[in-house]
Amino acid sequence: MRSAARTHFEHGESEYQPIEGQIVWIDRHTDDDKLFVIDLPDGVSLDHDPGQFVQLFVPGVGEAPFSIASSPTKEGPFELCIRAVGNVTNAIHDLEAGDVVGIRGPYGQGFDIDAIAGQDLLFIAGGIGLAPLRSVINYALDRPAEFGDLTTLYGCTEPAEQLFPGELDEWADSDVMDYRETVDEVPDSQEWDGDTGVITSLIPPLEFDPETTVALVCGPPVMYRFVIKALREKGLADDRIYLSLERNMHCGRGLCGHCQLNELYVCLDGPVFHYPTVRDKEEAEV
Amino acid sequence: MSDASAPSVSDGRRPRVAFFDFTGCEGDQLQVINLEDRLLDLVEVVEVVSFREAMTEHGDDYEIAFVEGGVATAHDERRLTRIRENADIVVALGSCAAFAGINALRNDQEFETVKERVYGEDSDSITSYPIARPIDDVIEVDYEIPGCPIDREEFVGAVTALVNGAEPSIPNYPVCVECKFEENTCAFERGETCLGPITRGGCSATCVSAGTHCWGCRGMVDDPNEGAYTDVLEDHGLTTEEIIEEYQLYWNWQRDSRAVADGGNR
Amino acid sequence: MSHTVDVEGDLVTRVEGHGSIVVNVAEGDVETCEWHVVESPRYFESMLVGRSFREAHHVTSRICAICSVSHTIASLQATEAAMGVAVSEQDRRLRKLALYGETLQSHVLHLGYLALPDLVGEKSVLPLADTHPDELETVIDLHRLGNELTEVVTGRSVHAQRLLAGGFSQLPEESKLEELLDRLLNSWDAVAELADLLAVLADELPDFERETEYISLTHPEEYAFAEGSIYSSDVGEIPVSDYRDVANEYVVDHSTAKFARHERDSYMVGALARFNNNAEQLAPRATEIADRFGLAAPVHNPYLNNVAQLVEVAHLLAESVRLIEALLADGLAPQSDYRVPEIDPTAGSGIGAIEVPRGVLFHEYDYDEAGKVTAANCVIPTNQNHGNIQRDMETLVPTIVDRDAEEIEHTLEMLVRAYDPCISCSTHYLDVEFVGEER
Amino acid sequence: MKVIDRSDLDALIEELIASDPRDVVGVQEDGEQYVFDHLESADELTLDYDLTALSPKKYVMPQRETLLTYDRTDDEYEMRAEADPTGHIVVGVHPYDLAAIEHLDKIFIDTLQDEPYRRKRENSVLIGVTMQDVADNCFAASMGTATVDSGYDLMVTDLGDTFAVDIGTFEGDRLLESTKTRNATAEEIERVAEIEADLKDGFDRELAFPPAELPTLLEASYDDMDFWEDYAEQCLSCGTCNVVCPTCFCFSVDMVRDLDGDSGRQERRWDGCLLEDFATVAQGENFREEVAQRHRHRFMRKGWYIYERYGDVACVGCGRCTRHCVADVADPCEVYNELREAQHA
Ligand SMILES: Cc1cc2nc3c(=O)[nH]c(=O)nc-3n(C[C@H](O)[C@H](O)[C@H](O)COP(=O)(O)OP(=O)(O)OC[C@H]3O[C@@H](n4cnc5c(N)ncnc54)[C@H](O)[C@@H]3O)c2cc1C
Ligand code: SF4
Numbered sequence A: 001m002r003s004a005a006r007t008h009f010e011h012g013e014s015e016y017q018p019i020e021g022q023i024v025w026i027d028r029h030t031d032d033d034k035l036f037v038i039d040l041p042d043g044v045s046l047d048h049d050p051g052q053f054v055q056l057f058v059p060g061v062g063e064a065p066f067s068i069a070s071s072p073t074k075e076g077p078f079e080l081c082i083r084a085v086g087n088v089t090n091a092i093h094d095l096e097a098g099d100v101v102g103i104r105g106p107y108g109q110g111f112d113i114d115a116i117a118g119q120d121l122l123f124i125a126g127g128i129g130l131a132p133l134r135s136v137i138n139y140a141l142d143r144p145a146e147f148g149d150l151t152t153l154y155g156c157t158e159p160a161e162q163l164f165p166g167e168l169d170e171w172a173d174s175d176v177m178d179y180r181e182t183v184d185e186v187p188d189s190q191e192w193d194g195d196t197g198v199i200t201s202l203i204p205p206l207e208f209d210p211e212t213t214v215a216l217v218c219g220p221p222v223m224y225r226f227v228i229k230a231l232r233e234k235g236l237a238d239d240r241i242y243l244s245l246e247r248n249m250h251c252g253r254g255l256c257g258h259c260q261l262n263e264l265y266v267c268l269d270g271p272v273f274h275y276p277t278v279r280d281k282e283e284a285e286v
Numbered sequence B: 001m002s003d004a005s006a007p008s009v010s011d012g013r014r015p016r017v018a019f020f021d022f023t024g025c026e027g028d029q030l031q032v033i034n035l036e037d038r039l040l041d042l043v044e045v046v047e048v049v050s051f052r053e054a055m056t057e058h059g060d061d062y063e064i065a066f067v068e069g070g071v072a073t074a075h076d077e078r079r080l081t082r083i084r085e086n087a088d089i090v091v092a093l094g095s096c097a098a099f100a101g102i103n104a105l106r107n108d109q110e111f112e113t114v115k116e117r118v119y120g121e122d123s124d125s126i127t128s129y130p131i132a133r134p135i136d137d138v139i140e141v142d143y144e145i146p147g148c149p150i151d152r153e154e155f156v157g158a159v160t161a162l163v164n165g166a167e168p169s170i171p172n173y174p175v176c177v178e179c180k181f182e183e184n185t186c187a188f189e190r191g192e193t194c195l196g197p198i199t200r201g202g203c204s205a206t207c208v209s210a211g212t213h214c215w216g217c218r219g220m221v222d223d224p225n226e227g228a229y230t231d232v233l234e235d236h237g238l239t240t241e242e243i244i245e246e247y248q249l250y251w252n253w254q255r256d257s258r259a260v261a262d263g264g265n266r
Numbered sequence C: 001m002s003h004t005v006d007v008e009g010d011l012v013t014r015v016e017g018h019g020s021i022v023v024n025v026a027e028g029d030v031e032t033c034e035w036h037v038v039e040s041p042r043y044f045e046s047m048l049v050g051r052s053f054r055e056a057h058h059v060t061s062r063i064c065a066i067c068s069v070s071h072t073i074a075s076l077q078a079t080e081a082a083m084g085v086a087v088s089e090q091d092r093r094l095r096k097l098a099l100y101g102e103t104l105q106s107h108v109l110h111l112g113y114l115a116l117p118d119l120v121g122e123k124s125v126l127p128l129a130d131t132h133p134d135e136l137e138t139v140i141d142l143h144r145l146g147n148e149l150t151e152v153v154t155g156r157s158v159h160a161q162r163l164l165a166g167g168f169s170q171l172p173e174e175s176k177l178e179e180l181l182d183r184l185l186n187s188w189d190a191v192a193e194l195a196d197l198l199a200v201l202a203d204e205l206p207d208f209e210r211e212t213e214y215i216s217l218t219h220p221e222e223y224a225f226a227e228g229s230i231y232s233s234d235v236g237e238i239p240v241s242d243y244r245d246v247a248n249e250y251v252v253d254h255s256t257a258k259f260a261r262h263e264r265d266s267y268m269v270g271a272l273a274r275f276n277n278n279a280e281q282l283a284p285r286a287t288e289i290a291d292r293f294g295l296a297a298p299v300h301n302p303y304l305n306n307v308a309q310l311v312e313v314a315h316l317l318a319e320s321v322r323l324i325e326a327l328l329a330d331g332l333a334p335q336s337d338y339r340v341p342e343i344d345p346t347a348g349s350g351i352g353a354i355e356v357p358r359g360v361l362f363h364e365y366d367y368d369e370a371g372k373v374t375a376a377n378c379v380i381p382t383n384q385n386h387g388n389i390q391r392d393m394e395t396l397v398p399t400i401v402d403r404d405a406e407e408i409e410h411t412l413e414m415l416v417r418a419y420d421p422c423i424s425c426s427t428h429y430l431d432v433e434f435v436g437e438e439r
Numbered sequence D: 001m002k003v004i005d006r007s008d009l010d011a012l013i014e015e016l017i018a019s020d021p022r023d024v025v026g027v028q029e030d031g032e033q034y035v036f037d038h039l040e041s042a043d044e045l046t047l048d049y050d051l052t053a054l055s056p057k058k059y060v061m062p063q064r065e066t067l068l069t070y071d072r073t074d075d076e077y078e079m080r081a082e083a084d085p086t087g088h089i090v091v092g093v094h095p096y097d098l099a100a101i102e103h104l105d106k107i108f109i110d111t112l113q114d115e116p117y118r119r120k121r122e123n124s125v126l127i128g129v130t131m132q133d134v135a136d137n138c139f140a141a142s143m144g145t146a147t148v149d150s151g152y153d154l155m156v157t158d159l160g161d162t163f164a165v166d167i168g169t170f171e172g173d174r175l176l177e178s179t180k181t182r183n184a185t186a187e188e189i190e191r192v193a194e195i196e197a198d199l200k201d202g203f204d205r206e207l208a209f210p211p212a213e214l215p216t217l218l219e220a221s222y223d224d225m226d227f228w229e230d231y232a233e234q235c236l237s238c239g240t241c242n243v244v245c246p247t248c249f250c251f252s253v254d255m256v257r258d259l260d261g262d263s264g265r266q267e268r269r270w271d272g273c274l275l276e277d278f279a280t281v282a283q284g285e286n287f288r289e290e291v292a293q294r295h296r297h298r299f300m301r302k303g304w305y306i307y308e309r310y311g312d313v314a315c316v317g318c319g320r321c322t323r324h325c326v327a328d329v330a331d332p333c334e335v336y337n338e339l340r341e342a343q344h345a
């Protein structure tokens, strides 16, 4: 096995050289989502910013981008929460603890910690969008002194779709963070005694100070416009909103062109964007 | 074509595969045999349990069924249904299986006339379906490998994908892309016409590279701009009738399906 | 000894297309003995109607993949005859080369992949990778050589592209022809090995004779493949224009396929027919092999069609060498890489007649003045052989009724396979009937 | 500036073919078009061509190339980034193609360190040639790329019996070491300048305004959906305009597996933003679903987006896209001029 340091590559220092990540633990969250805990050689840390992503390569199947779901405050293995939607993601779901994958990264711009330091943080996650947000949520939970009030809103289509079920319970019990959740609907076969309704329904009842609050948002493409509208109605200024976006991505490093959104490259300029940067970009669809 | 829930084989065991032929020229199976010594490598990674063109043994226990040829009779339909029941993954092999291919050339001819032309006075005893159909008109198909015949590399790629628990990827870009890769002189520049701009790629534009033009054998891309393309052909001097003839050669079924999707009748 | 046998018509494997054998023997009496063809109709002759002379060959190529080049060439000949188009000597040679490549490929496929397993007691070619690795390698090498011959000349071995009415869209590179020549010249050992393999096992071939009419093409200057007139072992030379009198198709009650007859109830086409009619024109290398197997025309054992194919393999190799040498010696006349031979369509009809792996093939088209097909007729070798297979079975079965069903079935399957039937080719058959297990 | 006899230039090329380990490639006739291809001898070289089918970009960023290989032995995987270092000696590159490669260098070497590109590029030699014929669709003069003063190792200009040679790099200088050359006279230098100046008149096509105004023009035209839809109505979405462009560099990464199941490679392949699935993500969401959006994106990228990032207009005016578009809707010169007119109307 190759030595671990990310800065050392055997082959011409190529940026395309993955390092070996070993899956050390897998936790099933829903029918379609699993959490993968991945260890890098010699136990080094990924050393990422919350909100950044890695390119994960499954030998024989292909490569895909995934947001890092764990916080850099946690040393050692990092975590990815992956939804099985296609080729690579299905294959990852078939892997077992002990299997090796290739890791490139971390890539992209994460959440601007300097900019949000000292602010009240409002996390708004829809579905699999919780994965990237969890890195910064846990960052804030680990360093509560660096931030003001913490609030998390989480919406899913149905109860069985909730990610990180155990952790959600902890958040709900936490006195450090105000955690609220909703589901779009409750099928007869499932139990639920919380709120129902789309995620935007959680915003109007919230009490927060628009002058000191920063919203960090991630979810399916359709969600952004409605959430932003609701936030604006609460008086939150546009420059207090951060979004994590997702696009097709092949190289992860600004060349392949697939993730381009007008002149921006999601892999270089994002995936986390300051809302004013993308507000007027038609292709951002926000 | 492929969706997230499409099944795959990935539990590490050598998957069992079977080949079946329906109405067609058996060119796709021949392409498999034409892998020559790579066929021996292939049987290292899969276990062939049925391949009538090349072997006597036959088993009904298989995960992947490769089906060549289209559906012409009720008997074909029954046989296919059984294959679907036995297989986890059904792959349409070649254009006849995938979208009726050249077989559908007769679909807009009057069936009585068709029979008459071929069998004369004996035509009454012919019991085939009045039109040629692809297999997905009868059973659910997981993947399609188009081509008349299939491209050997693409076939090997699809098999190795399935064996690795991945999905075969069949391009949705047109033949033009690979034709430009090859630096062929464009048929239009030579005063000919070509169906490459809206035909599904993946064949390395082999016909253009061999000095002719694309006949459309891999079927249309998912969302062809047929209207604009018809204009292009008109600009290059083709009459409406000639354009329809070009489209008929391989695309009769697909064009009918698109028309049906737009509210028409087959 | 009274004996009951039921051979219930499973599809014969290791043949092109779908056919089955049905034999019932009750108390030692043969009750049924039938060769069924169960291919689904494709209606090529109707598909052709209305198509342009520029693509008739493209359509008919799809009649059958194994002999796609053959169908293409027969089709082009018919079109050229109808429009009065002449083809250059160079293009005629190249076409021949493509045809030889395909026939080589087809014969090796048949001998090595389909028949050989019978002879070594395997059910397919695949186990040979373990039991006979060297022999299999030889077979694969020869098979590949046939394909490459076609590929170098026509750009693709299945559904060739460069063959057009009036000539070639593109010529092969001379350097590729030189490489091929090398390969061909180095292949004699492989042919010898194949011969050894079949020789050791040749006595496994059933000893069965039934004289019939043998029909092929014949040509004054060469062992006829690409051109010639029709020849019948019963009546001698017949002009191609009379092909319909030769291939008289008729319906028989008990069978699903149309049969063909000429002078007798049935006749045989294919390698053995060609051998019987033209043996003295074989290349010396081929004659050597014939001698070694004691094959001397006329041969009346249909099982020996396999041996005739082997003889032809040698002949095709030798002829390909000769052709490539001639082409290289003359040098290829340069042409565009995208040539479209000029043809002014005229109304008329034309016939193409060539020898293809399984026998003589006829295509006939009528064209209108716009160059569109108005009527087409394709007579395929396998169709011509169905009747003969049936008659052979009728003669053979009574002589082997006392054997067990499995052996009878095996012997009959070998008979069918000896004809190398290409049923997917068959453009004419009637109703489709199924018995036994289908797959 | 040096001067070399025609026969000595041929001899130099023959010498390179004979002794340089790298493949010598140059412009050749190929039926009715020109292509860059392997040279067997200097005779095959055609320097008075108008436009080649593909640009020499294919030598530094080939249509398909391996980025990564993997191998499984027992339970271990080895994953290895690959970067094919094969360089070429490329003879007869027109200035606009040199400009295109210089532009790519900026992105692939200076900014984003793409190893496969860098290796091939650094091992390659570019011998440029002053244009002697102008393709109908070419508008390089308007884009300032009909002549260049950098981006080549050597640049030759046909003076009849001799060639003027401008040495661009140390490597270029070394190539000439063993060849007979002399210093150009003042007259010869003047001739080259004249030829370059006269070139401007050879162009039928012209951008009606300075390319520096493109970014502003395009920004202002972004929302003119009527224009884009009208234009894209005839677009076949075939991607040809992307694939033939010397400055397009988008790619896809495909998995290619060996039959043994234990090894294989990731291959990058040229891709194009005009193709339907280019911006589609799993489960079908397509961020540029309409042809008009894709069509617009290409023109925006050429004239504005890339400029925002790298300070270059990413169209060198070669005219390949125009020539190869069968629907005749890919011409940047026409589109930009029409946008400009619409804006000033
Ligand atoms: C910055 C970023 C972070 C992401 N984080 C997560 C995460 O934490 N958890 C998670 O489950 N998913 C995440 N995704 C989405 C994930 O990358 C896709 O689900 C995955 O690429 C789908 O690949 P597939 O092969 O399984 O799907 P298929 O449907 O088989 O392939 C989809 C096709 O689209 C291409 N493609 C490229 N990029 C994407 C993309 N982003 N989304 C969809 N298709 C893409 C693929 O190469 C392929 O051609 C993230 C995406 C981005 C861009
Ligand atoms: S070029 Fe066209 S006709 Fe030829 S193989 Fe490709 S898709 Fe088929």
Ligand code: SF4
Residues within 6 Å of the ligand: D234, D235, D236, D237, D238, D239, D240, D241, D242, D274, D324, D325, D326, D327, D328, D329, D330
């Ligand atoms: S602009 Fe022309 S070349 Fe480009 S995709 Fe459209 S039709 Fe094809």
Ligand code: SF4
Residues within 6 Å of the ligand: D241, D244, D245, D246, D247, D248, D302, D314, D315, D316, D317, D318, D319, D320, D321, D322, D332
């Ligand atoms: S956009 Fe067209 S004209 Fe401009 S550089 Fe690309 S191919 Fe050439």
